[in-house]
Each structure stands twice: as structure tokens, then as C-alpha cells.
Amino acid sequence: MEEIKSKILLIYTGGTIGMEVNSNDGSLMPLSLENLVKHIPELSRLECALSTYSFLNPVDSSEADFEFWNDIAKVIEINYDLFDGFVILHGTDTMAYTASALSMMLENLTKPIVITGSQLPMGMLRTDGRENLISSIEIASLKDDKGSLILQEVAIYFEYSLYRGNRCHKFSTEHFDAIISPNYPPLAEAGVNINWNYGALQRKLDDEKLAIHYEWDDTISVIKFFPGLKTAQLEYALNQPEVKVFILETFGSGNIPMRNDLVDLIKGKVDEGKCFINVSQCRKGNVDQKTYASGLKLSKIGVLSAEDMTFEAVVVKVMHLLGKKLSAEGFAREFQIDYAGELSM
Numbered sequence: 001m002e003e004i005k006s007k008i009l010l011i012y013t014g015g016t017i018g019m020e021v022n023s024n025d026g027s028l029m030p031l032s033l034e035n036l037v038k039h040i041p042e043l044s045r046l047e048c049a050l051s052t053y054s055f056l057n058p059v060d061s062s063e064a065d066f067e068f069w070n071d072i073a074k075v076i077e078i079n080y081d082l083f084d085g086f087v088i089l090h091g092t093d094t095m096a097y098t099a100s101a102l103s104m105m106l107e108n109l110t111k112p113i114v115i116t117g118s119q120l121p122m123g124m125l126r127t128d129g130r131e132n133l134i135s136s137i138e139i140a141s142l143k144d145d146k147g148s149l150i151l152q153e154v155a156i157y158f159e160y161s162l163y164r165g166n167r168c169h170k171f172s173t174e175h176f177d178a179i180i181s182p183n184y185p186p187l188a189e190a191g192v193n194i195n196w197n198y199g200a201l202q203r204k205l206d207d208e209k210l211a212i213h214y215e216w217d218d219t220i221s222v223i224k225f226f227p228g229l230k231t232a233q234l235e236y237a238l239n240q241p242e243v244k245v246f247i248l249e250t251f252g253s254g255n256i257p258m259r260n261d262l263v264d265l266i267k268g269k270v271d272e273g274k275c276f277i278n279v280s281q282c283r284k285g286n287v288d289q290k291t292y293a294s295g296l297k298l299s300k301i302g303v304l305s306a307e308d309m310t311f312e313a314v315v316v317k318v319m320h321l322l323g324k325k326l327s328a329e330g331f332a333r334e335f336q337i338d339y340a341g342e343l344s345m
């Protein structure tokens, strides 16, 4: 019996992978999908039926916002029943945010969404884009012995590794392995074969229909602590009446200086109904508001711990939950549960 080929939709949103040098000023500018695909004749030899969709105006991913995430989700929604899997070409700068966003927007996802890009444009001789793209398509099309798609979540493929998308962070502007997943193991490694880490893959137990959540609220602010931050500086940063949630980027396992004036300032805002999240400046490990006196103090005044979520996942999750217009208690409860594999429980 002839094996049915997987149908994959390649969605091009922009990023270095599809850029070319602008002859006027030497800067990198996004290229059309047709021109990009011309650089990879190998695509026609892939064991899947490949279709393409390009954004009208491919962008550098630093332009991304929730409307951009919604645009990508819309393409997936329209094509969800027509394809087995999706590969998204995207800039690396905010790839981890988009991956986190799609993972939270697409409830009951049971198909592969692989996001990839490159450090060098496709037209360059030493580009990493060719391997990233070809392996991403292969990964998205792979089925197990029973004919089920192996990957059923949002992932990022980069430099021979497949990661859970909402666990990722871009950590290098120059190395080909630019993406890391500090708190969750790779879902697969690509060598001679694709070696799956089956135990790390996400599986939905019920067969609910895909539901896409397009509602966001970005009235948030991020405050990064540094040695010597003055009370007046914190006061200034907190003086944003429209902001509902402040994300504090703290030291180590979630610590800030023990000065009463700093803590009192935060407590005052909590009493006014503002929410605070404690996320560490460390990429690996988790916030622990129980070990040190300073973390404990924050916990006591109602600051929520981001635990081992990435900064990217936290920003997206907060905007996503605010979009649900929950009560303060509802927000706190939902923030602390695992939505899409972004948090170790």
C-alpha cells in the first residue's frame, strides 16, 4: 500500500533566513518567499507535499507584537484541517516569544508547528538556513508506526536540536546554535537520524477541538534590578497607572535588596491592586521565594514566582491571561499552573 505523504504548510514571516543585502546601504532586507525557495532546490526532493504561504510584508522579528502572533495563528486556523503540520520561518530575535504565544493561543493543538530561522541569510554560502529548514520540514512530517504525527506541539528547530518553543531563549548573536532551552531537555536531536526524546513530548489526553485565543492585553511593564537601584528610580518605574502587571527581573533565585523602602513601595502597589511577578535574571534554574529572606519577603507581600518559566514565556503568559479578563485571584491561580508545557510542576 502506498504511504500517504504528510502535507506541510511552510509559512514565511521574515527574519534573516529570507533576507538579502540591500545594495544601497548594505543592510539586510527581507526577500520574497519565491526568491528564498530558489536557493534550496532540495525542497523538491522532500518526502512530503509542501505548500507555501508568505506574509505580504515579511518583517524583521523585532517588529513582532500580539497582532503579528494573531496573524500567524489565523493562517494556521484557516489551514489547520488541510495540513498535517506547519513550519514557520521567523527571525531569531523574538522567535521564543512567538513560540510561547502560539503555544498558549492554540489550545488542544495536536499537530506539529516547527518554527525555524537562521543566523545567515539563505543566499549566503555558509548559511545555516538550509539545514534548519530542511530538517524542520522533515520533523514536522514524521509519523510513528501507527500513523500518528510524532510532534504535536509548538517547537523551535535550530542547529540540529528541536526544543519546546515556550522553553526557548535566544542567547547568541553569532553562533549557529543560537537558541537554548535552559530548563527543559531537547525534544529531538537531528544527526544521521532524528532521535526523539519521546518522554519529553507533549500529548493531549482528551480529543477536544482546536480552540484559538486571540485576546491579549499588553498593559504590562518590566523592571530590571541592578546593584544600586535607587528607591526613587523604582518609584518612577512603578508610577504607570495604566499598567496592571509589573514583571520584576530579580537576582539569582529571585532576590532583591532587603531595604524596607523598596519592599514597601511594591507592597503599596500590591495594595492598589497591581500584580507583581518575580522572574530571575538567571536563565537556568528557577525562582525560589522560600530560600532567602528577600524572596520570602516578596512572597509574603503577594509577589508571584515565575518558577522555571523563561522570561519570554512569562511576558507572553501575562499578556495572554490579562486578555482573559480574570479576577486578581483568577489571574494569580492561572499564572501558577502549567498551560502549554512552559512550567515544570
Ligand code: ASP
Pocket: 014, 015, 016, 017, 059, 060, 061, 062, 090, 091, 092, 093, 094, 117, 118, 119
Ligand atoms: N533581526 C533578525 C530577526 O529576528 C535576526 C534573525 O533572523 O536572526 O528578524
